[in-house]
Amino acid sequence: MSSGKGLLRNAIGYNELLGQAIAMIAPLGAVAATLTGAAQYALGSLPLAYIIGIFGVLAWVNVPYQFSRKIGSAGGFYEFVSQGFGRRLGTFTGYLYLFSYFNTITNAVLFVGGVFLPSMLSDFFGVSLPWWSWIPITLAFLALITLPAYLGIRPSTKYSLYTSIIEITLLIVFSAVLLAKFSSRLSLAPFTPGPAHGWAPVFEGMILAIFSMSGSSAAVYIAEETRDPLKNVKKAVLVSFLITGVVFVLTSYAMVIAWGLNDMNTFASSGVPGLILAKDDIGIWFLVLLLAFMLNSLVAGSLAPLNSSSRLLYALARDGAAPACLAEVHPKRRTPHKGILLLSGLSAAVILAAGLVMGPFNGFLFLINASAIALFVGHMLGDVALPFFYRRLGEFNVVYHIIAPVVSFVILLFGVYFSFYPPAYPINVAAIVTGLFAIAVAAMIATGTIKASPPAMPAIRAPVRGSQEG
Secondary structure, eight states, rough: OOOOSSSSTTTTTTTHOOOOOHHHHOOHHHHHHHHHHHHHHHHHHHEEHHHHHHHHHHHHHHHHHHHHEEOTTTTTTHHHHHHOOOHHHHHHHHHHHHHHHHHHHHHHHHHHHIIHHHHHHHHHOOOOGGGGHHHHHHHHHHHHOOOOOHHOOOHHHHHHHHHHHHHHHHHHHOOOOOOOTTTGGOOOOGSSGGTTSSSHHHHHHHHHHHHHHHHHGGGGGGGGGGGGGGHHHHOOOOOOHHHHHHHHHHHHHHHHHHHHHHGGGGGGGGGGGHHHHHHHHEEEEEEEEEEEHHHHHHHHHHHHHHHHHHHHHHHHHHTTTTTTGGGOOOOOOOSSSHHHHHHHHHHHHHHHHHHHHOOHHHHHHHHHHHHHHHHHHHHHHHHHHHHHHHHHHTTOOIIIIIIIIHHHHHHHHHHHHHHHHHOTTTTHHHHHHHHHHHHHHHHHHHHSSOOOOOSOOOOOOOOOOOOOOO
């Protein structure tokens, strides 16, 4: 621990940071939402889509991994791109990530209160809630995640760590039971493009598979509060992805086998196939357990981006790129408390607006797509900045600093394309709103309304070495 007015140094260790990274991926929540969406394209080839997706995400996490070897900052990608391209483009990237993480909070909270809980109570327990019930539920859920974020990074990341371990365990048990029960159906066919009727649907499913595994980058924003950040952040980013990637392949395979290879055309349209399998093939007790921790996964998956986005906002404010008051930390808890409360209040407003104007489900789709587009573009800027950064250091490596970023860039380009095409409501609205936000930020940076100044506090930097290792 350290004295001073900034964030609390050495507040957490590697394990808590790993919990933050896994929580951002939200494994059980991803199984309920993103994995099901990927199956709509890949059908019975869903496990193949996830295996290919693992290689795509390896290229994705290479960027935060490589930057985190040299830089530890609450600004995360804002600082990374600033070091590679300069403050103007870095500040633009920072605001894109802020927009993305903010809408990760809003879409998750609206999904819980407006989609998940009402559907679960109706479909499995016969309880119908009035149409307006999502409003108090979402506001209560938002308050629930704001409190631990306000109280400090240590309790919130410890909570994320313990519950993430339980989530991973539940998914492994769930998969093992399904595979044992349907052992006569075991086949290698799900690892081929045959069930998807070609490679194109596999690659479309892969885009969503990558999105479901990509949250580990959120750990970079906690660097200033982590012990030995230049060692632990890169490790947490990589290990969290590898753990969840393997579990996603296992779970997707078990669910395809249990649902039936030739019946996967009804998998996504069922809405909650994982819960249906839990109820029908394991028992109501496991359904209740899975429901409880799926809800918890969405809690942790909302808390993690609130932690990350509040640190990013703090870094922007500290450097003069956001209102100075947001650079203040709580005198006792050393959290960016004003940023946390601001983000939470804005989240409430956006959630209510999206839910009331579009309806909870379409509002959720609008917010998650807005988050995804901003995330993809922001990460693409990181892909481009990485080789310039390492060339300047004199530690350039073709594989890590050119090939991997190019692969990541191309995959993300496809992700952006499928975010726009085919144009459909409310995805098209999300693309327009995100584009307008990006244009507005770029204009404010160009005119000096948003200042792109040198950092007020130097990032934690590794000494420059003349080696060629990557």
